[in-house]
Amino acid sequence: MQALPVVAGVRGPVALAVAGIGGRADSRAIDCHRDSRGRGQPLVAARGARLDARRSARYERATGQVDHGAYPLTLGNLTGTVSRIRIRATTVTDFDRKEIIIPNKTFVTDQLINWSLSDNVTRVVLNYRVAYGSDQALVHRLLHQAADENGRVMRDPEPQVFFMNYGDSTLNFELRVFVNSLGDRLYATDEINCRVGELFAEHGVDIAFNQLDIWLHRPDGVAKKVSSLPSGAVIPAHPGPGAKGDPGDFHDLGSDSDSLDGEGGSEGR
Numbered sequence: 001m002q003a004l005p006v007v008a009g010v011r012g013p014v015a016l017a018v019a020g021i022g023g024r025a026d027s028r029a030i031d032c033h034r035d036s037r038g039r040g041q042p043l044v045a046a047r048g049a050r051l052d053a054r055r056s057a058r059y060e061r062a063t064g065q066v067d068h069g070a071y072p073l074t075l076g077n078l079t080g081t082v083s084r085i086r087i088r089a090t091t092v093t094d095f096d097r098k099e100i101i102i103p104n105k106t107f108v109t110d111q112l113i114n115w116s117l118s119d120n121v122t123r124v125v126l127n128y129r130v131a132y133g134s135d136q137a138l139v140h141r142l143l144h145q146a147a148d149e150n151g152r153v154m155r156d157p158e159p160q161v162f163f164m165n166y167g168d169s170t171l172n173f174e175l176r177v178f179v180n181s182l183g184d185r186l187y188a189t190d191e192i193n194c195r196v197g198e199l200f201a202e203h204g205v206d207i208a209f210n211q212l213d214i215w216l217h218r219p220d221g222v223a224k225k226v227s228s229l230p231s232g233a234v235i236p237a238h239p240g241p242g243a244k245g246d247p248g249d250f251h252d253l254g255s256d257s258d259s260l261d262g263e264g265g266s267e268g269r
Contacts, residue, residue: 072182074113075102120181121154124188128196129170131206136163136171139205143175146195152188154178170208 071082073092080094090107092100115122130139140161147159160176175196179188200207214226 072115074115075106076110078102115182121178122182122185124177124179124185126175126177126189126192126196127164128173128175129167129208130173130200131208132169132171134171134205138203139163139171139173142199142203142205143173143196146192146199147175147177149195150177150188150191152179152184152191154180167208169210 073080073082075092078092078094078100080092080100082090083093083099084091087104089101089103092102094100128139128143140163143161144159147153147161153159154177157178159178162174162176164172164174166172175192177188177192179185197207199205215223216226217223
């Protein structure tokens with residue numbers, strides 16, 4: 001069986017027809033291939049099947065400069081702004097002024113957060129833990145006041161305060177505010193936190209922290225709470241060599257060691 005002719009890279013019946021009529025096929029000719037059902041599908045190849053090497057190099061040298069800070073984004077663990085766009089890679093500048101070159105396919109395959117796709121408004125969430133016994137309505141009011149006084153916080157959407165839950169040793173509140181740009185997030189956080197600290201101090205609201213109470217128990221059932229030494233107290237010296245007595249005895253420093261306000265003596269075992 002005679003093989004079908006090949007004309008300028010074109011195979012099959014089309015090549016046979018072109019050869020039979022004396023036609024000529026070049027790089028701008030209609031290329032054909034067969035699909036699974038045997039039908040020819042024309043593909044118009046503009047100026048050949050490969051991208052010209054010189055054109056590719058020219059595209060790669062071309063640099064698309066963008067305004068610094070115009071396109072804030074988060075890609076994986078990286079947050080920054082787009083500073084340069086090229087045909088194969090994009091340069092992102094992070095907040096440490098480092099330039100990271102990212103292959104463009106990463107923007108398609110990885111999770112991308114575009115902070116300015118629709119608008120520049122973003123939400124800032126601040127958490128506060130206050131001591132048990134705090135006036136919850138007062139905490140609500142003070143957090144609202146701190147947000148309302150800040151010029152970076154938007155009025156629409158308005159700030160929101162929520163009492164989230166009872167912690168192990170804290171009452172947990174959450175303040176949610178909206179700012180008009182990504183650059184305002186850190187400044188608003190700093191300013192609001194400082195103002196909240198001032199308001200809490202003025203109104204006697206304690207910011208809770210982890211505490212640990214230590215109790216000493218003797219075999220006879222006596223229990224004593226270890227308290228802080230009062231200001232100016234003198235720590236008793238160790239007994240001299242050969243001293244008698246039980247080293248596990250509790251020693252008072254002149255006041256009730258069971259007090260909870262730190263004014264009592266120190267106990268040891």
